[in-house]
Amino acid sequence: MTGLVIDAHGNLYGTTSLGGSGGGGTVFQLTSSGGQWVYSVLYSFHGRLGPVGGSLIMDSAGNLYGAASGDGASGAGMVFKLSLSDGSWTLTDLYDFMGTTDGRYPDGVFLDSAGNLYGTASEGGAAGRCNNDGCGTVWEITP
16 A cells, blocks of 8 residues: 545545456545544556555545556556546546556655656666666656
């Protein structure tokens, strides 16, 4: 489990890198009710390794953003957005890493005031270094 994010209502959000119905980790919510915390899964990933590191952030509208290391179209990771609409959370795949020069296995997401997302990937990038896997990348996604 990584660090938690709190919303304006006091709900907590976090991730697990394994588990969930898909086996590839989860994004979850903890809601306080009657002095107890109620746990609910917002999304289950299906890759070999889901969100890791400090990979969950929230914008001012309450959308959650993160990166899942082993998910996405090529299994090299993805950047995602979870949005609440009509009581249900919907995942939008913002970017699928190809595992080459763009990086592989993203492990963090940061959001600036303009809505740009930044992060790092632990592998990929320039070939010929780090056992031909690349030494990682720093990436940016603009809205």
